[in-house]
Amino acid sequence: MSATDVLLWVILPYVSLAIFVIGHYWRYRYDKFGWTTRSTELYEQRLLRWGSPLFHFGILFVLLGHIAGLGIPKSWTEAVGISETGYHALAVITGAIAGFCTLAGLAILIYRRRTVGPVFSATTKNDKFMYVVLTATILLGLSNTVLGVLGHEGADYRDTVSPWFRSIFYFRPQPELMAEAGLGFQLHALSALLLFAIWPFTRLVHVFSAPLGYFTRPYIVYRSRSAQLGNRRAPRGWEQERVGGGRR
């Protein structure tokens, strides 16, 4: 186990995850106003109608696949009687379908972003950088799946990548496992770590706004007027006192 391995598979993951967690906390505290999908549907709808659902539903299935592949130990699936080949076939087929949907959607979206004038004007440098990292991660991941189908990269990621990934969260990292994994998996993991590190500072934060609360809340939301009148925030120590009962 070399120093490089420790750097890549211990230090980098923790740095990346720390930025991911703290970054989101900070961004939410500091920048609720900037926390949005920044949708461009207002500008263009024809391409978006295909590209966006393809990409988003695709990547949701990819996420499910990752949760299954990285989160569930091999021993568990074997315990319930899923054979190695069966699991592999299932993972590769669903993974490839979801991955290609994602890629197709992404291609449409990037084409749209480049060719539709207003959408291109609304693209920031931040967006462009994020697109590069996101696309690289998806391409690397998909190529691993494809190579898996073709029989290359013999090593089963469920013996290397997955235990390593889980070991990060047990705080007993096992970099040697990742060092054994194929180059494709290593590159995919590295670009994913970079993606996690920039995540809180890009528009990707909207992932964490998935409006699941919509199912349980009442249709009409009532809220009281904020207690503050006036055009500046109350300075510290001058916050309004609650006087009596009456109207809130």
Next chain:
Amino acid sequence: MRVMAQMGMVMNLDKCIGCHTCSVTCKQAWTNRSGVEYVWFNNVETRPGQGYPRTYEDQEKWKGGWEVGRGGRLRLRTGSRLKRLLTIFSNPVQPSIADYYEPWTYDYDTLLNAPVQEHTPVAQPRSLLTDKPMKVEWSANWDDNLGGAPELTADDPVLKKVSAQVKQQFEQTYMFYLPRICEHCINPSCAASCPSGAIYKRAEDGIVLVDQDRCRGWRMCMTGCPYKKIYYNHRTGKAEKCTFCFPRVEVGIPTVCSETCVGRLRYIGIVLYDADRVLEAASTPDDQDLYEAQRSILLDPNDPEVIRAATAAGIRRDWIDAAQRSPIYALINRYEVALPLHPEYRTMPMVWYIPPLSPVVDALTETGHDGEDAGNIFGAIEALRIPVEYLAGLFTAGDTARVTGVLRKLGAMRSYLRDLNLGRPADESIATAVGMTGRDLQDLHRLLAIAKYDERYVIPPAHAEQGPEQEELDVGCSLDYDEGPGMGGWGPFGETSGGVTPIAVENFHMLAGRQLSDTPAAPPTKDERVNLLNWDGKGAPEGMFPPRPEDSAALHGRPDGGGEPPDSPAVTDPKP
């Protein structure tokens, strides 16, 4: 009975001359920022016409508002909650920028910097979205004053429902204006559509607002609102809407659109309603009964039981007083001359309209008849089904009898009052013919024709006990002014990031002081930007006009020439 107070507006369409002053001042106060160039919280449509955005009233296409589903249950036209979330990645029925219009500016620089040349330089239109030259093909009121009729008016969704023969006559004969703001509905479908729960209705006054910190830009509200009065700020990625000028209303002054209305056709007041019966009223099976249903949930503010319930619900005495003096309650429920816009959307809108009688009177006068004679006018309203049918499509879900009833009242008022003005004996039979008394007609006339500022706008100020932070005392950071170093500019994610500065018109004492003082509005310390949000109608806001030559020594032109030394503050508010 659960009593809630609701701020509302009534517009008297007879008085609207289509000058767009409300739209312009509203834009100046609220949407003169980038990202909302195409947005008009207040717009004035010519009817018949397609409206803004185009054909927004066609709910078969746009799926706005509520409908009664199977089993009589009220549901959003866009379907279930799950269906909306499944279409969240690409909203199938969201208006695109082409349905509003592509905002543009002109290349003024060419005019200023063109070299000496044979032909006059031309300022080309340039898109505000792409900065490229563009062809201007549509705008918020492209069909203003029937421009482009009859080709464009043929697509008017309300006109489409009226019979063909009527259509043609209408195009030749009638036209009126329809100013529109957010309806601040009692049962807002935009709020119900919002996945994030960012759109809320204020419990105190019923104003519907978007929490900019919670909005995530899912855009379901744009589809949900049948009036298409929620707009997407394409720079910040957040929804924005008419705020009913809440910072002004909170201190007891009317909205900017009302304040600046040339025809003085807007009335603002509060009504009390029974929140427990909203769902039942909105679920009324027959569209044409919705007007009555909505009226029935409005409570009589003079009823002792209502007063008791309102007090129990925490509504203060001055708010109940205001509800009793409310001009909109009088127009809606006492005289029954105001009608809701498209009650069939089932959102219980709270901006109501007095339908225009003028087209009828004008048509009558043109034919050589006496347009204000009671007999003539009653006959004409019946005979000229044309505007009535169209108006019914707008205000009563097609119930023409209801519109005829209102027009007859307005006609009766004109005839009755004309007799009085000409010194003839009052003809009580005119009043009886429309189920009113002469006294009623005179009161209605007073409210519609001569009501002063404080009768048209009965707005109780919000209750927040005054604390030091509400005064413009120098307790804040001295560098904390617009563009000042204390503001720190925008955050690292561009202009859309960082905290929001709360919006407000000054504080109550300052405002009261200014309203009672003789000096004009603009405080000399404010920035150069013309801020109509702070304007109370006195004097000209700073920066609106360049200084006159004779005043230039005095730095700031003051129309009333107050005779004060130039650098003394114009505002002489009594600081507590």
